[in-house]
Amino acid sequence: METHHDDIPEQALAWHEAGIGSALATVVETWGSAPRRVGAQLAVSGEGGIAGSVSGGCVEGAVVVEAQEAIADGAPRLLEFGVSDDEAFAVGLACGGRIRVLLEPIVAERAESGGLPVGILRQIIDRRTAGRAHAYLVDTVTWTRRVVTEDGADEGLNERFRLDRSGFEGAEFVAIGNPPLRLVVVGGVHIAQALLSMADTLGYASCVIDPRESFANAERFPGRHLVHDWPDAALKALAPDHRTAIITLTHDPKLDDPAILAALESDAFYIGCLGSTRTHAKRVARLRAAGVSEEGIARINAPLGLDIGAASPAEIALSALAELTRALRRGP
Structure with missing residues (x-):
């Protein structure tokens, strides 16, 4: 597969398969000013390596620290970072605002900790490689997950595919994965x-x-x-x-x-x-x-x-x- 600058899931899988552990952090909500859109991702390795970004500055540092704990216990987290105008530049925001980040450690299929099973991650990557529009849905209460293609999606997801817009549907976060423009x-x-x-x-x-x-x-x-x-x-x-x-x-x-x-x-x-x-x-x-x-x-x-x-x-x-x-x- 041709390598692109946004191959974040692929990097997370590579770290997991190398045995050093990994986690995926995804922007799931923003308020006020935020330099990255909902759906932006950061991959973190168990050794502290990173690929991608969820903001423009020190939010990444805090996410990396949380990711090490998530990789260790295998449990996902919802993180929220909020700042005032005066503090914004210290955490990578252009001005005051908040961002919410979903942090998912990559885990084996048999894990019961609520992490992202490696099989689901491979499904996402397979669809990206094939250039097929898809949606990754994760329930942030039960931590159940599914991957659907555009032609098999629920009626309510059609508009999200059209607008290339990830976001929450109730407690379920929908990450839209459209092929390249x-x-x-x-x-x-x-x-x-x-x-x-x-x-x-x-x-x-x-x-x-x-x-x-x-x-x-x-x-x-x-x-x-x-x-x-x-x-x-x-x-x-x-x-x-x-x-x-x-x-x-x-x-x-x-x-x-x-x-x-x-x-x-x-x-x-x-x-x-x-x-x-x-x-x-x-x-x-x-x-x-x-x-x-x-x-x-x-x-x-x-x-x-x-x-x-x-x-x-x-x-x-x-x-x-x-x-x-x-x-x-x-x-x-």
């Missing part, structure tokens, strides 16, 4: 090189569509998923969903327009197109002539990116990803 870039131009590199840092699984192999080739995009097909056919094969962003960069209507038409038929959460205001006006005229509705045209973000005065390819990529992130987190 996808970024599809049409046009293997210079901006695409910077765009994909930055998207890696944000955790996107990305690919480049361009029938022109002189643009999209292994020399220019080493190790990338390249599709040398016409954009409309390629996009239909990729089946973009509500966790997919699509950006067109070619400046060539013969390539961009079919891609946009295919993108508008999908549930992509973001569609962005490179080009000036004048270029976009001509694009809109062509799309209207092709029968695209005003609602469809309104889905297109163009000129591409937030207006930050971007000039270089890297700055344009940055502005595009900023706009894309705003659409992901706040909606269109």
